[in-house]
Amino acid sequence: MARKAGSSGAKTYEAIRAAGLALIHRHGYEGMSLRQLAAEVGLQQGSLYNHIKTKQDLLMELLRGHMQDLLRALDAALSGTEEPLARLRAFIAFHLHYHMTRQAEVFVINFELRSLEPGNYAEIIALRQRYEKCLADILSLGMQLKLIRQTDVQITTYALLAMLTGICTWYRPDGRLNEKQLIDLHTELTLRGLAIDKD
Amino acid sequence: MARKAGSSGAKTYEAIRAAGLALIHRHGYEGMSLRQLAAEVGLQQGSLYNHIKTKQDLLMELLRGHMQDLLRALDAALSGTEEPLARLRAFIAFHLHYHMTRQAEVFVINFELRSLEPGNYAEIIALRQRYEKCLADILSLGMQLKLIRQTDVQITTYALLAMLTGICTWYRPDGRLNEKQLIDLHTELTLRGLAIDKD
Amino acid sequence: MARKAGSSGAKTYEAIRAAGLALIHRHGYEGMSLRQLAAEVGLQQGSLYNHIKTKQDLLMELLRGHMQDLLRALDAALSGTEEPLARLRAFIAFHLHYHMTRQAEVFVINFELRSLEPGNYAEIIALRQRYEKCLADILSLGMQLKLIRQTDVQITTYALLAMLTGICTWYRPDGRLNEKQLIDLHTELTLRGLAIDKD
């Protein structure tokens, strides 16, 4: 349901996406009603359907859009860095930054996959696997080059992603530690855990 | 009809809890209907209310029961071990074992806190904090004794718990790696990340 | 469902009647649930059915019992008085006294006739007509003897009964006027309205 930019409806559609994201974040997909959403945007219930196809479709658009953004941004963040440990550092910094600045999106994608219909679920999972594969590839290459300890790539990928993603459940911009401190802490924890001592 | 021969209150209640847990795991709390639940247990909808007070109350009983089990089991698992690194190893092994064997419960507690009413939420969060504090105390003592690198205890606790808990989203008993292998992998990753090199 | 006096169940039955009357007075027949009633009496829901046949039957027993008491008491109150104006005074005094002392019963009979099933309704209405006829007969005889103004007996009966019955909606034993004062006021109002001036 992407809208033509510039039309007056595009603004409404963006408002629906924004409010929908916030409401799903707050109440969950099942817990959000289209009544609420319409009220938030200042429309009648029926008018939503001039902008979205169904409730499920709205969720799907949000998740797909998010995953595409995420993958694009990851590519940009890693481009130009080739050395595996440097790429690992870059990945950690990118993931944490993204999860701190787009908390609602990442929260929803972690908690609402369950609400997707099978076909939609498969599509999003495929995108997520592309993301996971990027980290797995870094680890694989690092192990080949003896920069990273030999271990199970798949499980380690899951472990790292779980650790780095957890931040979206508790991070507050006005918290005790700032973004850089958090990135440093996680980077050190990860690299000490994985890198091979040089000397 | 009055009562099915052979049924007994306590057995029915256990059946409701078990089916409720499974359905919440599968569809989420908001996504599970009491109609489904009743059907699963082989009752009329209204009969559920001979055993539970409300739907919310069922969720709460499940979560409270789970947290109490978890805390009791943790105490048992750590008792007798004093040295911080040994306690850390024991904690990791316990947490992973528990999260592999009681996947539904831990999944629900991680994904459905949002569905608790404020009072219930506070109660469960308090129990969870007792659990987190146990890990935080291990880290604190380890740092004091110079066995663990100096770092932020709170954030490190969150990071480790997120990593170790992630397993409940993907672990399958018939997976490629067995329980011991998974525990070893996470233990090594964690201890290399945190422990101070001796020598 | 009258019970044998003296049995231990008789006490329970009386407790059910009393609590039932109070609850119907407070919430109405439709508004009272047998759950509430059982709780009030200290029984489980199912146990009520050892004492009453159905909810409707309980209402009916209450109303029938009340109407029989009322008719018996009226007979007693009027017996020995023959002169029509004296009988009218006696009727007024009796009716008011009864409606002040058994407010719940009279309230229920005035507000819950509607909740009776057709057969029961007819039975109670028949009893009530016997009561109304008593007043109508007094008025008729008074008119024949030229003690009471010529007017429509039926309508006047309704008007007087409505007026005298109204007291059950607002009377409080600790109110500003006592029973005698209220009886005097209504008696004077009625007799001036009806009696023929002598002289």
Add this chain to the structure above:
Amino acid sequence: MARKAGSSGAKTYEAIRAAGLALIHRHGYEGMSLRQLAAEVGLQQGSLYNHIKTKQDLLMELLRGHMQDLLRALDAALSGTEEPLARLRAFIAFHLHYHMTRQAEVFVINFELRSLEPGNYAEIIALRQRYEKCLADILSLGMQLKLIRQTDVQITTYALLAMLTGICTWYRPDGRLNEKQLIDLHTELTLRGLAIDKD
């Protein structure tokens, strides 16, 4: 389907009010179900909620509307009449006429106050007191001017209102006596009961 051709919101709302009034009159508020009401109006149950907020709200709208009509109509009926006995006659005629022509409304307001939630109850009672005060003021002034016997104003007000209101429980337009005859009968009964003999 979306909307039945020809239906309009205001008309549907009026149909709901009318059917609601009739059903509450017949079965009581607790005894009327919204299923019945919807069927009576030719809607699905849920569609009622495009027009009313809740069942309680429907009752409240009916009662409030009725009380406002009643007060407005009373003002109109008494305006221009100053002399207390004439005002009393006008009050009686107005009250009876209104209670004969809007039987359902007045029946409901007399029998369903009990079903109002506390806040709503207070609001309606306040309106009713304005109505009662109008009669009480007539009586007070009449006593001051020695046109009406000295007696308790409050209780007499209650007594008269109860008597005059009773008509809504039995009046039928095709009954033995017509409206004028009934008004005359009640007027004479009341005035003889209250007025001071002149000569």
Add this chain to the structure above:
DNA sequence: CATGAATGAGCCTTCATTCAT
């Protein structure tokens, strides 16, 4: 007699969705 567990119908209300206007 009392209990507790069951029934099946019914309660008020909300849901996502449709569509004539």
Add this chain to the structure above:
DNA sequence: CATGAATGAAGGCTCATTCAT
């Protein structure tokens, strides 16, 4: 495009009643 009124299914929960224990 927006609205308001409709749909039909489903939501959680309560009801009076029954009956094996």
